Amino acid sequence: MRPVRFNITPKEAKLSDSLMVSELPEGHIGEGFFATSLDKVVGLARKNSIWPLPFATSCCGIEFMATMGSHYDLARFGSERVGFSPRQCDLLMVMGTIAKKMAPILRQVYIQMAEPRWVIAVGACACSGGIFDSYSVLQGIDQVIPVDVYVPGCPPRPEAIIDGVMRIQDLVQNESLRRRGSEKYQELMNSYGIE
């Protein structure tokens, strides 16, 4: 009998596979210095320290709880600090059915968040109203606030939510520092009646 072992052929751990280590941005490196552009540094820092604000109204919220748990562990992506105050958070995660009566509250929470802010719509209901094609349910949160990433599924698995957060990380890393002050961004906000 062979003793129970999980890693019969153990793999050598590679440092570059670790999520704990970020890739060095483009730049000039020398002895004792590293020079790169500011927005790359800012993007790198922001990307790995996103504070999520969970707005969980139904079953997708349960999947998010699993995502935050030790098995899937969103903390690996620098998002372990789940804030419940909109003024301190960067990422609004809307998970679940938003009733029309809830829409102004969601909008209020979005307005209370400080720039830069991102929004992820998790699940069919938040993306499009889902199966609730009804007089009482908002047909997608993008009717009241702008959305950056949509995660489909009813409900999506934790892997899908993590994938959505990684897409947000890409957006955060590559966003120009001038975007939030640009006219186009103003137009986007005005099209939702914000400011």
Added chain:
Amino acid sequence: MGLTNELIKQKLTEKFGNELLNWDEQFGLLTFESSKEMNLKVLQFLFDDEILNFKFMTDLTAVHYPNEVGRELAVVYHLHNLIDNVRLRFKVFTSIESPDVFTASQLFSAANWMERETYDFYGVNFIGHPNLKRILNVDEMDYFPMRKEFPLEDQTRIDKDDEMFGRG
């Protein structure tokens, strides 16, 4: 011997005679209706009578019957006698042109929110209600969604065309 449906019917008939109609008993639940002007008198009698003792309102709602001209909206009261554990159902019908029914909220405090809900979904105007406004839906809603003429599905959805599902 507890309170039986026969006894309830006998007591109500003694008091109101032929004003109560359409006696029915489904699954042991006594059901009857009266004219809408009578609703408070009947409820008050059921509440005050020492034998009947229906002092708890479990439910109040409405039903829309679009084909019954002149009596489209039914307001349904469910009452419970907590001592003998007996329930009954009492209906009044009203036309949809003037859906005015006297409020039961002075008699049963529980009727307050339930009448607001019934107004919210069916547009029944409860005369004398202290605060008759929408309770569950958004205040801006300009129709009564549970009436049959309003389709259940949201007409603003554009992604549910049959073409999207390969059925076009």
